[in-house]
Amino acid sequence: MSFPQWSVEAVLASRPLVRVNQVGYLPGRPMQATLVTDTEHPLTFTVRGPGGASVWSGRSTPWPTRPEPTSGLTVHVLDFTTAGVHGPDVRVEVDGHRSHPFAVGTDAYGRLARDALGVFRLLRSGAPLRDDVPAGYARPAGHAGHPPNRGDTAVSAWTGPDAERLYPDWRCPETFDVSGGWYDAGDYGKYVTSGSIAIWQLLSTLDLLSTRPTAWSTGLAKTIREECRWQLDWLLRMQVPDGAPLAGMAFHRVHGTEWSPVPGWAHEDPTERVLHRPSTPATLQLAAAAGHGARHFRGTDPAYARRLLAAARTAYAAAARHPELGAPDDHARFGGGPYGDDDSTDDHYWAAAELWLVTGEETYLEDMRASPMHTADVFDLAGFDFDRVAGPARLDLALHGTHLPDHDHVRDGVMDAADRLLTLQAAQPWGQPYAPGEGWDWGSNGRILNNLVVLVVAHLLTGNRGYTNGVATGMDYLLGRNGLGQSYITGYGTDYSRHQRTRQFGHDLDPAFPRPPPGALAGGANSRPHPDFPYDERLADLAPQLCYLDEPTSEVTNDICIRWNSPLVYVSSFLNLSR
Numbered sequence: 001m002s003f004p005q006w007s008v009e010a011v012l013a014s015r016p017l018v019r020v021n022q023v024g025y026l027p028g029r030p031m032q033a034t035l036v037t038d039t040e041h042p043l044t045f046t047v048r049g050p051g052g053a054s055v056w057s058g059r060s061t062p063w064p065t066r067p068e069p070t071s072g073l074t075v076h077v078l079d080f081t082t083a084g085v086h087g088p089d090v091r092v093e094v095d096g097h098r099s100h101p102f103a104v105g106t107d108a109y110g111r112l113a114r115d116a117l118g119v120f121r122l123l124r125s126g127a128p129l130r131d132d133v134p135a136g137y138a139r140p141a142g143h144a145g146h147p148p149n150r151g152d153t154a155v156s157a158w159t160g161p162d163a164e165r166l167y168p169d170w171r172c173p174e175t176f177d178v179s180g181g182w183y184d185a186g187d188y189g190k191y192v193t194s195g196s197i198a199i200w201q202l203l204s205t206l207d208l209l210s211t212r213p214t215a216w217s218t219g220l221a222k223t224i225r226e227e228c229r230w231q232l233d234w235l236l237r238m239q240v241p242d243g244a245p246l247a248g249m250a251f252h253r254v255h256g257t258e259w260s261p262v263p264g265w266a267h268e269d270p271t272e273r274v275l276h277r278p279s280t281p282a283t284l285q286l287a288a289a290a291g292h293g294a295r296h297f298r299g300t301d302p303a304y305a306r307r308l309l310a311a312a313r314t315a316y317a318a319a320a321r322h323p324e325l326g327a328p329d330d331h332a333r334f335g336g337g338p339y340g341d342d343d344s345t346d347d348h349y350w351a352a353a354e355l356w357l358v359t360g361e362e363t364y365l366e367d368m369r370a371s372p373m374h375t376a377d378v379f380d381l382a383g384f385d386f387d388r389v390a391g392p393a394r395l396d397l398a399l400h401g402t403h404l405p406d407h408d409h410v411r412d413g414v415m416d417a418a419d420r421l422l423t424l425q426a427a428q429p430w431g432q433p434y435a436p437g438e439g440w441d442w443g444s445n446g447r448i449l450n451n452l453v454v455l456v457v458a459h460l461l462t463g464n465r466g467y468t469n470g471v472a473t474g475m476d477y478l479l480g481r482n483g484l485g486q487s488y489i490t491g492y493g494t495d496y497s498r499h500q501r502t503r504q505f506g507h508d509l510d511p512a513f514p515r516p517p518p519g520a521l522a523g524g525a526n527s528r529p530h531p532d533f534p535y536d537e538r539l540a541d542l543a544p545q546l547c548y549l550d551e552p553t554s555e556v557t558n559d560i561c562i563r564w565n566s567p568l569v570y571v572s573s574f575l576n577l578s579r
Contacts, residue, residue, distance in 0.1 A: 022493030072543030115519025142266020181234025248318030263506020383447025491518030
């Protein structure tokens with residue numbers, strides 16, 4: 001193993017005490033740093049421009065809570081928003097301590113949006129990667145039905161004692177072509193629920209880009225549209241065809257009957273691939289994603305849009321016939337994550353909302369407004385995720401459902417959530433709008449980004465730059481202004497995550513494999529041990545922000561995932577447009 005063993009104590013000792021966004025700040029947006037210090041009184045700090053010349057000075061603000069609970073550190077906040085500095089190689093210096101260099105300029109996020117999107121290309125299943133990817137990342141198509149693995153072109157339903165225990169009333173003797181789509185994370189599983197919210201984020205990014213057509217946004221939109229179609233085509237293949245058991249429903253997931261080797265190439269995966277029983281949440285999320293896709297493609301490819309809409313209608317009707325097919329939690333024993341979800345109320349609301357937005361039909365409007373989700377507060381400050389999708393429904397209704405009879409209520413719900421997130425953010429010396437007291441979740445970085453998405457939508461609804469400022473400040477956390485001084489995006493910053501746990505980017509474990517690519521987001525701090533995955537004892541009793549290991553063995557903190565990279569594309573695109 002060629003990766004360095006992670007020690008939180010050693011990391012803290014090696015990082016600058018002045019924590020900054022290691023990539024850069026946007027002119028006219030908040031510029032803040034966080035100083036780790038036990039000093040109780042304000043300190044004078046200096047902003048130094050290129051060449052080291054002092055260009056501005058200010059006074060730090062000691063944080064009143066000592067230590068600050070999310071990091072366990074005693075800190076000051078340094079605000080240099082009015083410094084007027086511009087250019088590369090800027091640093092903040094205080095009490096003999098200097099930050100990492102960073103830039104102040106307008107080009108901080110355009111490349112990040114492209115690289116974050118490029119990760120999806122590298123995660124394509126069933127497609128060879130050749131000259132259209134960066135050097136070192138070419139490979140044969142994975143799970144394309146070629147030896148040594150049978151691939152995803154003719155996959156059977158899972159059978160055997162374990163399958164019968166989990167799915168006692170389901171037998172499906174046919175085989176199905178479920179090729180294509182994206183690998184979900186560091187494994188080679190493909191999951192409808194995780195994949196649906198990821199496609200929603202990328203389709204929503206197309207809305208953003210259409211507001212300001214430039215060469216950059218037009219080029220990025222073209223690539224996003226190609227990726228969305230690749231994933232949508234796979235979702236359509238995951239829909240059970242006529243004549244098969246549970247026709248119209250969506251298979252919940254496809255992966256091996258055991259975990260594939262780490263590291264290991266997709267085209268050499270030796271495991272037997274199987275389909276898991278359709279579920280109501282997966283079916284409704286397919287309906288939502290396909291409905292959203294139909295809305296986007298009807299202007300450029302009407303025939304494809306009609307196909308997506310037909311699949312969405314079929315899935316919605318099938319879920320009504322089978323409203324309580326949950327996704328059993330098999331505790332990740334059989335080669336993939338369970339993505340369990342035993343309540344489809346939010347999934348039904350999301351599907352009805354997307355189908356109403358694309359069709360305007362009364363039946364979907366009635367179902368949507370009858371849902372308890374429609375009048376509930378659907379925005380948990382801990383961030384929405386694959387199993388809490390009423391938030392995406394509410395955001396789309398606020399943006400695109402202006403003819404909704406109670407649109408003011410929908411819009412007000414988004415604004416209230418955004419205001420609560422700004423209040424939460426202001427109470428953090430690190431700038432992240434996320435601080436669940438019960439513990440930080442697996443994929444906390446994705447949840448932080450989803451909270452930033454709420455702030456983006458609030459800005460789109462109002463034009464209020466305060467929400468944009470909140471988005472910019474929240475990105476500071478992901479790019480190094482945090483308890484560990486860690487940029488969680490590969491290739492961005494000085495101390496960035498570079499040893500993520502993946503099979504196909506497993507260079508740390510076997511130098512024949514490439515490294516994680518630029519733009520790959522690590523899952524991040526996770527202070528809640530999971531009963532089915534190993535939790536490293538080095539993380540025990542640490543403050544939540546410190547519960548992270550940049551090692552390829554730390555699945556619970558250092559995995560990658562499409563539904564974390566998708567909001568990264570959305571948020572970085574927004575910031576590039578708002579510069």
